[in-house]
Amino acid sequence: MTDRHAGSGLESRGTKTLQDMNYEAPTSVEAAVAALAAADDEAHIFAGGTDLLVQLREEMIRPSLFVDIKRIIETRTITVDDTHVRIGAAVTGAELSEHDAAKALLPGVVEAVELIGSAQVQGRATVGGNLCNASPAADSVPALIAAGAFAQIAGPNGLRVVAVEDLLAGPSRTNLSGNEFVVSLDIPKPTTRSADAYLRFIPRTEMDIAVVGAGAAVTLDADGTCTAARLALGAVAPTARLVPAAATAMIGKKIDDTVLASVAAAARDACNPIDDKRGTVAFRIHVAGVLAIRAVKIAIERAEAK
Amino acid sequence: MNEIKTPRGGSNYQWVGKNTPRPDGVDKVTGRARYGDDMIVPGMLHGKILRSPHAHAKILSIDTSKAEALDGVKAVVTSADIPDHPMAQPPYPPIVNDFHDISRNVMAREKVLYDGHAVAAVAAISEEIARDAIKLIKVEYKVLQHILDPREAAQPDAVVLHEDLFTYGVEPKPTKPSNIFRVMHGERGDLNAGFAEADLVIEREFSSQPVHQGYIEPMACIATTSEDGAVELWTSTQGHFVQRTLLSKLLNMEMAKIRVTASEIGGGFGGKTTVYAEPLAIRLSQKTGRPVRMTMTRSEVFRATGPTVGSKTRIKVGMKKDGTITAGEAEIWYQAGAFKGSPIGRAVDTFFSPYTVANCKAAAYDVCVNRPKVAAYRAPGATMACYPMESVVNELAKELGLDPVEVRLKNAVKEGDESLMGTKHGRIGLVEVLEAVKEHPHYKAPLGDNEGRGFAVGYWLHGGGLSSAAVNLMDDGTLGVATGNPDIGGSRSSMRAMAAEELGVNVELLKPIIADTGSLGFSYLTAGSRTTYATGMAVVNATREVIDKLRALAAKKWDIPVEDVRWDAGQAIATDNYKDIKPLSLKELAGMATSMGGPVAGHSEINASGQGATFCAQLVDVEIDPDTGFTSTKRHTVFQDAGRAISPDYVEGQMQGGAVQGIGWALNEEYIYDDEARLQNTGFLDYRMPVASDVPMIDTVIIEVPNPNHPYGVRGVGEPPLVSAPAAVANAVENAIGQTMSDLPLSPPKILAALHAQAAGDD
Numbered sequence A: 001m002t003d004r005h006a007g008s009g010l011e012s013r014g015t016k017t018l019q020d021m022n023y024e025a026p027t028s029v030e031a032a033v034a035a036l037a038a039a040d041d042e043a044h045i046f047a048g049g050t051d052l053l054v055q056l057r058e059e060m061i062r063p064s065l066f067v068d069i070k071r072i073i074e075t076r077t078i079t080v081d082d083t084h085v086r087i088g089a090a091v092t093g094a095e096l097s098e099h100d101a102a103k104a105l106l107p108g109v110v111e112a113v114e115l116i117g118s119a120q121v122q123g124r125a126t127v128g129g130n131l132c133n134a135s136p137a138a139d140s141v142p143a144l145i146a147a148g149a150f151a152q153i154a155g156p157n158g159l160r161v162v163a164v165e166d167l168l169a170g171p172s173r174t175n176l177s178g179n180e181f182v183v184s185l186d187i188p189k190p191t192t193r194s195a196d197a198y199l200r201f202i203p204r205t206e207m208d209i210a211v212v213g214a215g216a217a218v219t220l221d222a223d224g225t226c227t228a229a230r231l232a233l234g235a236v237a238p239t240a241r242l243v244p245a246a247a248t249a250m251i252g253k254k255i256d257d258t259v260l261a262s263v264a265a266a267a268r269d270a271c272n273p274i275d276d277k278r279g280t281v282a283f284r285i286h287v288a289g290v291l292a293i294r295a296v297k298i299a300i301e302r303a304e305a306k
Numbered sequence B: 001m002n003e004i005k006t007p008r009g010g011s012n013y014q015w016v017g018k019n020t021p022r023p024d025g026v027d028k029v030t031g032r033a034r035y036g037d038d039m040i041v042p043g044m045l046h047g048k049i050l051r052s053p054h055a056h057a058k059i060l061s062i063d064t065s066k067a068e069a070l071d072g073v074k075a076v077v078t079s080a081d082i083p084d085h086p087m088a089q090p091p092y093p094p095i096v097n098d099f100h101d102i103s104r105n106v107m108a109r110e111k112v113l114y115d116g117h118a119v120a121a122v123a124a125i126s127e128e129i130a131r132d133a134i135k136l137i138k139v140e141y142k143v144l145q146h147i148l149d150p151r152e153a154a155q156p157d158a159v160v161l162h163e164d165l166f167t168y169g170v171e172p173k174p175t176k177p178s179n180i181f182r183v184m185h186g187e188r189g190d191l192n193a194g195f196a197e198a199d200l201v202i203e204r205e206f207s208s209q210p211v212h213q214g215y216i217e218p219m220a221c222i223a224t225t226s227e228d229g230a231v232e233l234w235t236s237t238q239g240h241f242v243q244r245t246l247l248s249k250l251l252n253m254e255m256a257k258i259r260v261t262a263s264e265i266g267g268g269f270g271g272k273t274t275v276y277a278e279p280l281a282i283r284l285s286q287k288t289g290r291p292v293r294m295t296m297t298r299s300e301v302f303r304a305t306g307p308t309v310g311s312k313t314r315i316k317v318g319m320k321k322d323g324t325i326t327a328g329e330a331e332i333w334y335q336a337g338a339f340k341g342s343p344i345g346r347a348v349d350t351f352f353s354p355y356t357v358a359n360c361k362a363a364a365y366d367v368c369v370n371r372p373k374v375a376a377y378r379a380p381g382a383t384m385a386c387y388p389m390e391s392v393v394n395e396l397a398k399e400l401g402l403d404p405v406e407v408r409l410k411n412a413v414k415e416g417d418e419s420l421m422g423t424k425h426g427r428i429g430l431v432e433v434l435e436a437v438k439e440h441p442h443y444k445a446p447l448g449d450n451e452g453r454g455f456a457v458g459y460w461l462h463g464g465g466l467s468s469a470a471v472n473l474m475d476d477g478t479l480g481v482a483t484g485n486p487d488i489g490g491s492r493s494s495m496r497a498m499a500a501e502e503l504g505v506n507v508e509l510l511k512p513i514i515a516d517t518g519s520l521g522f523s524y525l526t527a528g529s530r531t532t533y534a535t536g537m538a539v540v541n542a543t544r545e546v547i548d549k550l551r552a553l554a555a556k557k558w559d560i561p562v563e564d565v566r567w568d569a570g571q572a573i574a575t576d577n578y579k580d581i582k583p584l585s586l587k588e589l590a591g592m593a594t595s596m597g598g599p600v601a602g603h604s605e606i607n608a609s610g611q612g613a614t615f616c617a618q619l620v621d622v623e624i625d626p627d628t629g630f631t632s633t634k635r636h637t638v639f640q641d642a643g644r645a646i647s648p649d650y651v652e653g654q655m656q657g658g659a660v661q662g663i664g665w666a667l668n669e670e671y672i673y674d675d676e677a678r679l680q681n682t683g684f685l686d687y688r689m690p691v692a693s694d695v696p697m698i699d700t701v702i703i704e705v706p707n708p709n710h711p712y713g714v715r716g717v718g719e720p721p722l723v724s725a726p727a728a729v730a731n732a733v734e735n736a737i738g739q740t741m742s743d744l745p746l747s748p749p750k751i752l753a754a755l756h757a758q759a760a761g762d763d
Ligand SMILES: Cc1cc2nc3c(=O)[nH]c(=O)nc-3n(C[C@H](O)[C@H](O)[C@H](O)COP(=O)(O)OP(=O)(O)OC[C@H]3O[C@@H](n4cnc5c(N)ncnc54)[C@H](O)[C@@H]3O)c2cc1C
Pocket: A044, A045, A046, A047, A048, A049, A050, A051, A052, A053, A054, A069, A089, A090, A115, A116, A117, A118, A121, A124, A125, A126, A127, A128, A129, A130, A131, A132, A133, A134, A137, A138, A139, A140, A176, A180, A181, A182, A183, A207, A208, A209, A210
């Protein structure tokens, strides 16, 4: 017998042959849209591949074409202007966590993205991929919704803009048409005394999928009254969802324990979870309230520190 | 890091008890080590297994014609290709290897008995074609009702897995088939009198879930057949000699015609002690005349290989105000899985055996359910029995206002005492272990808010048995040390250290290897914490034979009687009567051996006995988040009698690893099935073993009470640290939340529900 290390490395390991699968890596948004338009239903946008390659291996998808968007400059850059922070859809977790301005402005979004996987996964996993994979438990999504993010979507008719919470259609489903993809995420630049936070519950400390996720963003005025707020939850419904009632409970008030109790109640009311291998209905509903309070408190602390 | 306590005086050893670099270490961290899946043979085919989607169903028909017709497919096998065997008959040994069952486990015959049960296998020129081919196999099933809970499955009206299984060990002999294979009992004293003597009696019920061994490397093997029908097998296993025995009996082949080489192994913990894909790879290779490789995916490992048993227990223990345990009674139901053979004997022996309980009785039931047949897992059968007993002892101590360690000291077994299954203890170290706990700063360290401390002690009788070793001296004075035990926990290092100690030479001169089944006498599994003990003895014997031959060689050279030559510090030395004879070093003797009589080698084949009990105690601090039920382990100290730690680093590693597996078992690990008994969490993402950040640095205190029956005093160390770990963690959780918890795993939803129930009760 010989072995792989001793040099008969030319033997095929017999992994899936990629003969009937094409790969393209266009360098412009237009070229990517054109590639999608020319392809059949089994074309997939390929970003970091940390979801896609797992799905390929498990034979959940049989792709005809991968359109790799990582060579398109717009998907790979982070820009900050007077009104917005723009995060390219193919920016990786590792890149985002090394971007000082993004970290200072959107600590909640950045900490959510940083929770994805491990150091190895972080080097590949992208914000756009996390969003478009449309897992109800995706970590960055509640944080993006709380921060008020909009997706810049490219398609055959040019660009359109959709709020993140409106992009999600259900588990593994978005409202993108087959010819569209997300180019970047635009997040209104937080004003002074405005900050966000994200927390998730997992039974371990890492390498797990959120049983509940909660993103919060608050804006306070000079005397500490809440002037704007958004709360979003993950893993407690078919899609991540915004909880407007929680915002209503906070806006116009100083956020004390009574207000926080209303926030928790609103969060729990918004839950429509399932019992599954990751958690039970009762547990998820209860913990949604707990994390809502904790995320709001962290956001307030951060806003006050500004 | 590790603290070593040697109450009976230290040692002057040069290599034993020292940390030497692990011979396999660098290859492992650089990725060079060759595991089961790392072998490539020219012309090899790829095997894939079609698995049942049903937990319990009759197989009505299997049509493989479409798969066989697919381009690139070279062979298909089904149960028709695996010989059938009659059912094993009583009297049964403690571990039943029934080839009637093994044949059906590797390939379903009349019925499928669990989700993932193999029904056919294909060999093709690529993995992709093999995967496509198994989808072309048409199997018609008649789905039957399934059953998972061992206590329900033990009921007389339960749906029965095997129409030909009648409970053994009960009177009168049953006339109806049952899922209970057998019941084992242990009893001594007068139970009623014992309970009457007690000041407090506590009776509780417990359950634990089947848990996975969590080895990193999935099973992988490659089989080749030669023109004379002989088979060579390369596989990731804990015992290639045992594999050879199983395969020869299962496939009706002569033993000498099966040569098995153990690959480097990425963990086993008991999970790799039997055969799964190996017989299929051999059959496919025989049918095609080509090498066939089969590598399981992680999901196949979870669905179709044996974890440890799940359990249900009822236990009742009585204690006097002074802490004396007066009586204990326990019944436990083990979920054997699809086929009989769970480790019930160990359960009976484990409950009461750390203590001198005068009156006790234990019964254990081996129950078949629609899950994969259980395999061993680190101290098979002991952990699930230790958990209920230790929990109740802790509760009794608490209710009676007694210190939990003092209570154990009061009842601790000593030399001369007997375990419930009749093992008479030699020199054992339970008292020394408990004293070390009391002295340790962890024991009295203050606790913070929402924190609790747990304590438990566990008993494990490690293995001895059949082992072989050969020590070969080369011309240049270096030596090969060959054993037949796959090295899982650093045994090559320890074998080398013991041989070097005997020889009095540098460990670097010795190269330890794992020999294949054609090259050495039989060696039982690397399991049961037996390798350093039993195989270590064989290595010492073989080395001593080398030394004797070298003394004889020197005597011949010097022309003096061999009795006048002694061996010391790596050289042959003539006695003081021969003042002018200069000693001959090992290297000098090696150089002259071939021209003066031939090569020098020693070998030893033994049935090692005299193994003793090992005790391991643990202190654990946890903190509970009262709002989410999340448990974090803050501090964990393991105290264990190692007899003698040949390689302290690896003993420490065993203690830490066992503790970590216990934390997972206690807190989060479980197989999650849907309503159809299909496994939902078939990977490590959702089968929640602890990750590195989940556990604190595990502190270790190695206690050395040498076992007089081993040349260096070794006791088996691999399994004991898992026995008491879940009990200690569960006890810490109980103390943190102030209530008893009886169903493992103590996952956040369960703890939260308990806290909410408590709050509701308080209102
Ligand atoms: C070990 C491991 C751990 C993980 N842990 C976590 C975790 O803790 N939390 C978590 O949320 N996720 C986790 N994930 C999932 C995954 O890493 C994330 O969802 C990641 O952000 C996906 O990004 P990607 O770039 O790799 O996406 P890809 O795999 O490239 O794509 C994912 C999906 O989105 C589509 N897509 C990608 N980009 C776009 C775009 N710009 N426009 C339109 N469609 C697009 C793809 O077609 C595909 O369907 C984990 C994955 C692994 C393997």
